[in-house]
Amino acid sequence: MDKNLAFIGAGSMAEAIISGLIESTIIDKQQIMITNRTNHQRITDLKQKYRIDSMRDKQQLIEWSDVIVLATKPCDMKEALASIQPYIEERHLIVSVTAGISTEKIEQWIGRSAPVVRAMPNTSASIGFSATALCTGTHALEEHMRIAKELFDTIGTTVQVEEKEMHLVTGISGSGPAYIYYLVEAMEQTAIESGMSPETAKQLIHQTVLGAGNMLRETNETAAELRKKITSPSGTTEAGIQTLAQQNFQQVISKCIYAARDRSIELGE
Incomplete structure (x- = not known):
């Protein structure tokens, strides 16, 4: 150029x-x-x-x-x-x-x-x-x-x-990486508190996030479809997902995005 x-x-x-x-x-x-x-x-x-x-x-x-x-x-x-x-x-x-x-x-x-x-x-x-x-x-x-x-x-x-x-883009993709990093922080902290070495936790969790991102990008399946594929009835993943649902995980994420969007609007004013 x-x-x-x-x-x-x-x-x-x-x-x-x-x-x-x-x-x-x-x-x-x-x-x-x-x-x-x-x-x-x-x-x-x-x-x-x-x-x-x-x-x-x-x-x-x-x-x-x-x-x-x-x-x-x-x-x-x-x-x-x-x-x-x-x-x-x-x-x-x-x-x-x-x-x-x-x-x-x-x-x-x-x-x-x-x-x-x-x-x-x-x-x-x-x-x-x-x-x-x-x-x-x-x-x-x-x-x-x-x-x-x-x-x-x-x-x-x-x-x-x-x-x-x-403004909504700001809340989704502009600030989005920080939400992912925050999730990874929580996963790493839990793993370490449970006795796993920081190095092992880092390797497992980082590759998990990378793999999930590539699955979303390279398959023609939606996030919901990919989630359902690994959520067997009465299995370990279902137990984790049910806990997230009980804690209103989706609503928390929505509030997070809207808070960032609203702050973007305030900054513009």
């Missing part, structure tokens, strides 16, 4: 995307530039780790770039955009990976007809396994979506959605 990418913000999501892009070799390291507001040590660390460069001069940075990736915290987005707004041109593609902030609001803060694509990846981007949802703003054309899709396809899979779905 012959596009220069400027990352505004250097947090964990920016790093995950940068790592995935470099690993994919779709883009050269010299085509990536980073900057942030105050944490200069963070910039230094990323430069050393990925052999990329940074630029403090916002005007030079924006003039150099073709794609501007907004990777700030939601509360910092308006200020970050204000610092580069005078230099943004309609030739730029603005890609936001910041949770909660709508394309409409970004367009208002930009104040000109630059195309905006909003993306919601997750941190699995760093190893090429992100699930990324994309939606377009008012001025984004098919070509802009193609560029955004090409970028995020290198770090996992992409799907285009309506913007009204993005």
Whole structure:
């Protein structure tokens, strides 16, 4: 890809995307530039780790770039955009990976007809396994979506959605890896408390999660169908599933997703 990418913000999501892009070799390291507001040590660390460069001069940075990736915290987005707004041109593609902030609001803060694509990846981007949802703003054309899709396809899979779905996407796939890690934490803790070595627990549980994920991806069966296949009547799995049902496991997961969705809405406001 012959596009220069400027990352505004250097947090964990920016790093995950940068790592995935470099690993994919779709883009050269010299085509990536980073900057942030105050944490200069963070910039230094990323430069050393990925052999990329940074630029403090916002005007030079924006003039150099073709794609501007907004990777700030939601509360910092308006200020970050204000610092580069005078230099943004309609030739730029603005890609936001910041949770909660709508394309409409970004367009208002930009104040000109630059195309905006909003993306919601997750941190699995760093190893090429992100699930990324994309939606377009008012001025984004098919070509802009193609560029955004090409970028995020290198770090996992992409799907285009309506913007009204993005808050729910945040609660499902954006925050989703953390829910899985939390489940794994609980399984590991139980195994260790029951006398299993941490190394054995880790090996068994991590491979179990990996195997289940691959079964979901590579078979044509639903999660419910796969669950039923290994839940024999009066068997061990049924005993475990019944306990989850008694503890309202599905309702807890629903509340978890809706809480993340609602927080995304609050951040956007």
